[in-house]
Amino acid sequence: xxxxxxxxxxxxxxxxxxxxxxxxxxxxxxxxxxxxxxxxxxxxxxxxxxxxxxxxxxxxxxxxxxxxxxxxxxxxxxxxxxxxxxxxxxxxxxxxxxxxxxxxxxxxxxxxxxx
Amino acid sequence: xxxxxxxxxxxxxxxxxxxxxxxxxxxxxxxxxxxxxxxxxxxxxxxxxxxxxxxxxxxxxxxxxxxxxxxxxxxxxxxxxxxxxxxxxxxxxxxxxxxxxxxxxxxxxxxxxxxx
Numbered sequence: 439x440x441x442x443x444x445x446x447x448x449x450x451x452x453x454x455x456x457x458x459x460x461x462x463x464x465x466x467x468x469x470x471x472x473x474x475x476x477x478x479x480x481x482x483x484x485x486x487x488x489x490x491x492x493x494x495x496x497x498x499x500x501x502x503x504x505x506x507x508x509x510x511x512x513x514x515x516x517x518x519x520x521x522x523x524x525x526x527x528x529x530x531x532x533x534x535x536x537x538x539x540x541x542x543x544x545x546x547x548x549x550x551x552x553x
Numbered sequence: 554x555x556x557x558x559x560x561x562x563x564x565x566x567x568x569x570x571x572x573x574x575x576x577x578x579x580x581x582x583x584x585x586x587x588x589x590x591x592x593x594x595x596x597x598x599x600x601x602x603x604x605x606x607x608x609x610x611x612x613x614x615x616x617x618x619x620x621x622x623x624x625x626x627x628x629x630x631x632x633x634x635x636x637x638x639x640x641x642x643x644x645x646x647x648x649x650x651x652x653x654x655x656x657x658x659x660x661x662x663x664x665x666x667x668x669x
Contacts, residue, residue, distance in 0.1 A: 479644065479663065481646050481660035481661050482597070482646070482660045484658065484659065484660075529597075539602075540587040540602055540612075541597075541658060543598075544596060545596045546596060
């Protein structure tokens, strides 16, 4: 049973527009959420995270929104750039980000930015 | 920022042999590191949690005798795939948490293991 779900395997967005990647989770014990960007045969690169005590966190072009009641989070990238094309993974942890717990990952969404 | 180095990046081995993968935290101490495995076009699956100075904690379904983990120091964890078989071919990635709550989990660059 998948506890972190990314239901869109791929997403195509025009350059300059907003990219919205969605993630749903089922485990109510998750309290720390992260987004990673990944290229083939490379390790994931950390983008942004959010604690369950917040509903929004922003870092440059990246904003993560968390809706705890809906068990849903989303990553907004604006404006989208060609270099943003990659696979994006949503991940969650039970440890409030304390570092002692491994992450549970979604299956990823392949974002394609079209010129 | 926190840097995690993983070596080798790619390895090909014969069936029945063992392969060791190293994961080092370069500029911070990590009492806990994590090992993941990724199959093609699939998610990263947590295999085990590596604890410095004690036994690793394995996720359900992961054979501890096949995937030996040693966390000998605060900056080094190793994963040894013993008696490798073709079905062990996969992408293995380690991770550690940088210092402070604002640090995300930093990942190594991964190791592509091919067992022939």
